Amino acid sequence: MVRPIGALVGLGFAFVLLFSLVVGAVNFIKEPPAATAEHEFHLHPKPLALASNGPLGRFDRQQLQRGFQVYKEVCAACHSLKYVSFRDLHEIGFTEAEVKAIAKQWAIEVPSVNPDTGEPATRKAEAADKFPTPYPNEVAARAANNNALPPDLSLMTKARHDGAAYVHSLLTGYQDQPAELLKKFPDSKTGTGLHYNPYFANLNIAMPPPLVADGQVTYADGTPATVDQMAQDVSAFLVWTAEPKLESRHRTGVAVVIFLLIATGLAFMAYRNVWSGIKH
Template sequence: MSGFRSLRALVLGLGLMAGATPALAAGEGVSLPDTRFSFDGLFGHFDRASAQRGFQVYKEVCASCHSMHLLSYRNLRQLGLSEAEVAGIAATVQVMDGPNDEGQMVERPGRASDRFKSPFANEQAARSANNGAYPPDLSVITKAREGGADYIHALLVGYEDPPPGVQVADGMHYNRYFAGHQIAMPQPINSEGQVEYHDGTKATVEQMVRDVTQFLTWAAEPELEERKAMGVKIIIFLTILGGLAYAVKRKVWHDVH
């Protein structure tokens, strides 16, 4: 019995290390679809081209409401963007800095070292602009929501007409995968070509949703690839160590019956 428990614990541990996510319920008993991303599994990795497109979706669609205050523009270098590209992206925003020599706060173009600029000055301003709803920060949203990337993907494609007999409150929208099925956020990614990708990829709704989910997962777990690589090395080391320990045990006790 103890051997079975040990084996079960090992399987669960490997699944967690590999980033495996069980089918979780969303809303009222609705199961999340298994979306299958490149970063899933023991040898999963980020699709950097997809993550770059996902950043473009975030910048052009999501950033008008959602902040990502844990990220700096220089972090985008990890996605394969050049130093000049990062500097150009940062320079498109104006940030408050100072005080200057006269004790005044001044606006200046953003720098690569600056945090992503928030769309609102404070929570009260955000709620006022969104009918009382507060758009959550997206820096670690895939870690903060049960179901992770599968949930984010499902949420973004889960908008639909309410079933017969279901009344949706004013200012709310029906979403199959949101808890309670009524969400204040209108469908953000809602039409093909909503974003014109720089690399020429066809911007279908599904493609944009997958790309922005890839980007948000990278933002929440930029160390994921290194963690998985270390896990594989540890498994190999423990396998070899276990084999050597077994061989030594057989050698030492070979004449004991």
């Protein structure tokens, strides 16, 4: 008795699902969804070739240092890097003395406690400290940025589809709204305090263009600091902040693949040896 009832219940569910699918398809054909500005004018990120790309990728430490400089001089005014410590900069080629100097000279001090009174205070950063946030809290951050909250950049290239390519395209993608967009979607005019960027999900972003001109930073290694170069460098740096162990992961992956190939070969030879006397 239980089996027939179970079969009837299963058939009922199947019928309901099939009916819903057919009704949905018919409605979609009769009344297709209205076109939106985001759907028609949103662009996918442009490909970005970095040394860290691919299964054998390795970090270009000179580029990472340039990217850190862009972050320090341009991005750090609004965006935090709360999961990265100053001492982590050793991994991209800075010496211990340089790391200590960077921490000590950082524009924002870290929260502390006055040892004499126990009252909240601030102090100069040390190598062991995380990068301090530019705002004391979310309310202050929104108040300073037209009610928009600047996101933390530590894991940005892992949190966004296309990672570094997205960051690079976004930084170099600011432009005036196309006349075609305003003609087709007159209600899509960029509002006050927003900036048109076709690589952003809804086309309008609260962040003003951070890289506005060539030479905005001066690279110590003499690399020309074009807007595109600065965007590439800071994108590469954010790949490192999001996945600092990328190189060791790649090395481990290569070793595992080699091991599996050797083990497969040995297993196949053992199989041939064990069954060599058996005729089919």
